[in-house]
Amino acid sequence: MPETITITDDRTGKQITVPITDGVFPASAVRELDPSLYIYDPAYMQTAACKSSITYLDGDNGVLRYRGYPIEQLAAKSTYLEVAYLLLNGELPDAAQLATWTYEVTNHTYIHENMRKRFVDGFHYDAHPMGMFVSSLAALGTFYNDAKDIDDKASRDKQILRLIAKTPTLASMAYRFSAGLPFVYPDNDLSFPGNFLNMMWKVGEYNIDPRLERAMDVLFILHADHEQNCGTTAMRIVGSSHADPYTSAAAAASALYGPLHGGANEAVVRMLTDIGHIDNVPAFIEEVKGGKGSRLMGFGHRVYKNYDPRATIIKKTAYDVFEVTGKNPLLDIALKLEETALSDPYFVDRKLYPNVDFYSGLIYQAMGFPVSMFTVLFAIPRTVGWLAHWQELLGDKDQKISRPRQWYTGVEARDYTPMAGR
Ligand code: CMC
Numbered sequence: 001m002p003e004t005i006t007i008t009d010d011r012t013g014k015q016i017t018v019p020i021t022d023g024v025f026p027a028s029a030v031r032e033l034d035p036s037l038y039i040y041d042p043a044y045m046q047t048a049a050c051k052s053s054i055t056y057l058d059g060d061n062g063v064l065r066y067r068g069y070p071i072e073q074l075a076a077k078s079t080y081l082e083v084a085y086l087l088l089n090g091e092l093p094d095a096a097q098l099a100t101w102t103y104e105v106t107n108h109t110y111i112h113e114n115m116r117k118r119f120v121d122g123f124h125y126d127a128h129p130m131g132m133f134v135s136s137l138a139a140l141g142t143f144y145n146d147a148k149d150i151d152d153k154a155s156r157d158k159q160i161l162r163l164i165a166k167t168p169t170l171a172s173m174a175y176r177f178s179a180g181l182p183f184v185y186p187d188n189d190l191s192f193p194g195n196f197l198n199m200m201w202k203v204g205e206y207n208i209d210p211r212l213e214r215a216m217d218v219l220f221i222l223h224a225d226h227e228q229n230c231g232t233t234a235m236r237i238v239g240s241s242h243a244d245p246y247t248s249a250a251a252a253a254s255a256l257y258g259p260l261h262g263g264a265n266e267a268v269v270r271m272l273t274d275i276g277h278i279d280n281v282p283a284f285i286e287e288v289k290g291g292k293g294s295r296l297m298g299f300g301h302r303v304y305k306n307y308d309p310r311a312t313i314i315k316k317t318a319y320d321v322f323e324v325t326g327k328n329p330l331l332d333i334a335l336k337l338e339e340t341a342l343s344d345p346y347f348v349d350r351k352l353y354p355n356v357d358f359y360s361g362l363i364y365q366a367m368g369f370p371v372s373m374f375t376v377l378f379a380i381p382r383t384v385g386w387l388a389h390w391q392e393l394l395g396d397k398d399q400k401i402s403r404p405r406q407w408y409t410g411v412e413a414r415d416y417t418p419m420a421g422r
Contacts, residue, residue: 059304168380234251264298326366360374
């Protein structure tokens with residue numbers, strides 16, 4: 001069978017045959033047929049906007065791999081910092097590389113004092129932590145004028161290091177501000193997740209439970225990248241204009257903020273709280289199916305048409321965390337919802353399964369994080385995914401500034417109507 005596709009323009013009879021490589025054919029074929037002919041593809045459902053060698057996702061079979069390594073193995077055996085190195089560099093670090101990388105990240109965790117005093121302290125008292133996080137990311141870039149030097153690899157590497165190291169600091173600062181607590185400076189003797197937990201919770205003496213530290217690391221690994229999702233696409237689109245990585249990451253974080261994306265973990269806990277009791281689950285499911293209430297948050301995915309492999313790992317991690325914190329009372333409602341939905345033809349026929357957000361919120365809540373911090377917890381590790389894609393984008397000779405075309409459906413040209421004639 002030839003690995004080609006032939007497109008015929010029936011208006012002109014012109015034909016073009018192009019190769020299909022890995023299931024993809026170039027849209028330039030359409031341009032060759034007729035440069036004024038466009039493909040209508042809202043939400044990029046059928047469009048591969050880039051080549052990427054970072055993350056592999058097979059939604060039908062529930063497969064997720066970073067640089068070829070199955071997510072299950074990375075979650076079981078690796079650490080977030082090791083995974084961050086892998087995503088950025090393509091290979092797992094050896095012992096010396098990991099030591100250097102860990103040292104470098106650990107020594108970039110502090111942020112400029114003016115960032116806290118003048119920016120964070122300037123927010124309204126009840127500002128949402130994710131709103132603070134998004135704006136702080138953009139503001140952070142104003143402290144590093146070398147960030148604009150995106151053609152210089154040394155400068156790019158420096159910004160990547162800064163962003164990965166400083167996002168936990170910004171995140172905890174946003175939380176401490178909203179809770180009215182004094183800011184806790186990074187403790188560079190701690191691990192990456194340990195330092196974050198310490199900055200979040202330390203009031204007087206604080207001893208980190210190693211099981212919670214590990215759970216935090218696993219959650220960071222699971223959220224580190226997910227190929228061309230909405231946030232990463234925002235990073236690539238803004239990055240394609242050669243904006244600095246802080247501004248681009250702020251755009252990516254803004255996309256993540258939405259309830260259909262990273263905001264879903266927050267929406268799940270609010271939904272479970274509203275349901276209130278397992279007896280109310282069947283009625284809630286009927287409401288969802290009837291389109292009266294909200295969607296079943298934490299269910300469904302643009303790409304996964306099977307159980308999200310991250311959800312399986314998170315469900316197990318939830319039990320590890322509950323051993324320390326006690327069971328989250330919302331767990332029973334979540335389990336009942338999952339069981340009910342997975343045996344209901346509405347969800348089965350549409351291939352709607354639990355996604356990464358279905359159980360993560362329960363863990364975060366059990367660990368003491370307020371619901372408003374959930375998306376921030378997603379953004380901390382996703383920063384490395386955004387940066388890995390930004391780096392790949394800048395090195396990709398096929399890429400140019402992103403600029404899709406439109407299907408104009410407005411009125412044709414007409415003359416200005418004077419006020420008296422309207
Ligand atoms: N509850 C009820 N029905 C749903 C749901 C849901 N969660 N998700 C999809 N559907 C239905 C939808 O109504 C449609 O039905 P019909 O064909 O009768 O019109 C069908 O399933 C296909 O839905 P879609 O909206 O075309 O699917 P999509 O690929 O555009 O949407 C999604 C993907 C994730 C936005 C959607 O499944 C959703 O809104 N889920 C709830 C929010 C959520 O959990 N988001 C987190 C996603 S994973 C983490 C991340 O990416 O950040």
